[in-house]
Amino acid sequence: MLHSTLPKRLLSALGFIVAVAAIANHAASAQTLVVYNAQHESLTQAWADAFTRDTGIKVALRNGGDSELANQIVLEGAASPADVFLTENSPAMALVEGAGLFAPVAGATLAQVPPQLRPSSGKWVGIAARATVFVYRKGAFAADQLPLSLSDLAKAGWKGRWGASPAGADFQAIVSAYLLLNGEAATLDWLKAMKSNSVAFRGNGNVMRAVNSGQVDAGVIYHYYPFVDQAKTGDNSRNISLHYFKHRDAGAFVSISGGGVLASSKNAEAAQSFLRWITGKAGQEILRTGDSFEYAVGVGAASHPNLTPLSELEPPIVDPTRLNSRKVVELMTAAGLI
């Protein structure tokens, strides 16, 4: 008897739970702003929480990487549940923009960000920024041994000495800048040299860990990793020094994290106000005070005091809408890096 009733009860209980969960889920999605978030989850969550406090508008995040979410939005097309898309790098924004899926960003929002930190098209806007950095193990290089350009790392002397995370959108954004500045043939040559010279890791954090523990001498990542680690336990960045390429080199690329409103959004007004809020005073202040250590991009907004000021980094001048992520993937696939 027990055998026949127990599973039935269990099943009906489970069925009930599913039904409740489905209803709750549906009810939640009716009034909530859906953000496809490729930015650091903790940063966007901090933004979302504060935004909800200020405006009463609820925000739900779907987290993922830049390229994957951008391609997902393109696949979803007009059926996309997303209202807002936030990224770490520009190429993913350019991809969605190229597919014609963004609504123009409100003028008031654009006015909050200086022109060099947003695309000229006005289809999306910079929300934060990150700088390319050459990290190396303390003492591994004398000052005059440090590379002058990202291109130097293709030279024979660098074999096995540096690491990167070629599958990540961060590094691919740097490559997209290289492509824009140096052209397709030179980029493919550089990538092929990279295939034989570099050690591939998954994730910039792992590159930093490897440099820190002495597996490789150096790595090409973004600037904030060591700062974030120092703010936590510091375990993975104790032996790390930073070197910025500057001089408008591709290796000095500053990647603009973007935010845009989907044209298919049914909450366009709330979506625009979220973007305005992030690029405004309150949103940019979270970049200065929080533990993301990304650069603030708002007009007059200060970044975290520990960072080398953005104005000193001499980044190359690139139009972010022209960064071509698909071409980069094609070239990197051809070079055997991914």
Next chain:
Amino acid sequence: MLASARSRPAPIDPVWESNPFRPVRSVPRWIIACATAIAALSLLPLLFVVGVTLGTPLGTIAGLLLRGRIAELLVNTGLLVALAVPLCVVVGAGLAWVTERTDLPGRKVWSVLAVAPLAIPAFVQSYAWTSLIPGLHGLWAAVFLSVIAYFPFVFLPTAAALRRLSPDVEEVAASLGLPPRAVFMRVVVPHLAPATAAGGLLVGLHLLAEYGLYAMLRFDTFTTAIFDQFQSSYNGPAANMMASVLIVLSLILLGMAARIGRHGRLARVGPGATRAAPRNRGKWTLILATLLPLTATVCALVVPLLTVFRWLALGDPAAWGLWRIASTLENTVLLGCIGATIAVVAALPVSWLSARMRGSLVRVMEGASYTAAALPGIVVALGLVTISLALVPSMYQTFATLLLAYLVLFLPRALAGLRTGFAQVPPELEWVAASLGIRPGTVFRKITLRLAAPSLAAAAALVFLAIVNELTATLLLAPIGTRTLATQFWALTGELDYAAAAPFAAVMIALSLPLSALLYWQSFRAAGR
């Protein structure tokens, strides 16, 4: 009592063939229909991959497949499986022998400890070991971590089969003049082979589909490469091409396992083992017997647990966010329970047929679900995303799609557990009941299901554990805002916040441990003691 114990698939038993009650004839059509439908459902993502491949121009296919990178991945993946699976079998079966057939002190404890690593997700193993040895990378590191993460899959079924195997059978063989070696080879091995092979097959399929474990070790397999492509282009042709190669690899694995796993009759009428088997005594055996479980426990349990505790201690308890942990725990448990129930129910028809019917139909159905499950979670998820967007947009990003992915991915775990369970239910009992006029449904419920109940519970526990540890499909398919312990852990380690990630690992382990215990207890209860 026990009919045949052949070491290789033999011609069909003549007694069986001439038996008028041979259940092949009495299998209701609707069971076959159900089983076929479920197998077809689990083939959905696979068909998607094949479809994309067929729809790609030949030139593009050649360009994507005939390149150095694919050869690199083929060598890596092939070597990994060829080295790690046999090692898993040696370690798993060795531990089973040590804990079941020697007088090792504390063997019950060792036996529990050999199952416990099931509670530790593979990616937590590599997080722990790379914390301990930062330079750990490459093939041998991958083989080592694969073995410590997956040997319980071999240990559990082998140990259970060993305990079920009554010493009477071996004694009968010995009394007929067989030397001990021959008794082992001709009686013990054939009885263990289906269970061990099923375990080994599961390990092999898992290795093909594993992502998190190798991502941290700088070891590239087809699955990590597919993930790279996914991150770069979501659902591009390169990823689908690599997935096609993976399908071929899993078919090869299935073919090999099918050769080992099929044997003559293994069912027995009776309460399981009539008494405990005599245990080996000997100093050297004992020393070796202590070393194996000791090493396994240190590597697979002590190191990861210590690392998690170290990060817990380094972190700030105030920053853990207990509410967030509680809500992700709730999501995980809910998904695990529902997913496990669905998988076990769906596995019933196929596994029952596979234990009761011979023929290519069953083998095809079983093979279909195994092959589909060898696809990495990411490929299954991408297939379901595209299919649901194109055909049933209302299913997109709902629990239903996620649960369907879990079904596709973890059906083989349920099948493996249930098939052994059903195989050990003597069909005579069903025939007798049927001959007494009891309806087939009642026979199934009161006899078959009841006798196979422990394996049912074990199968559910295995699927639950898999769902708790699942990462890539959940990342893609979970409804917006739904987070599980695994995805939260992964997000935080991605941000290098190991201290904040540690509580999620700890909760995952704490949640899985009682299930591993249940698994242990149920497996051995099947032995009748």
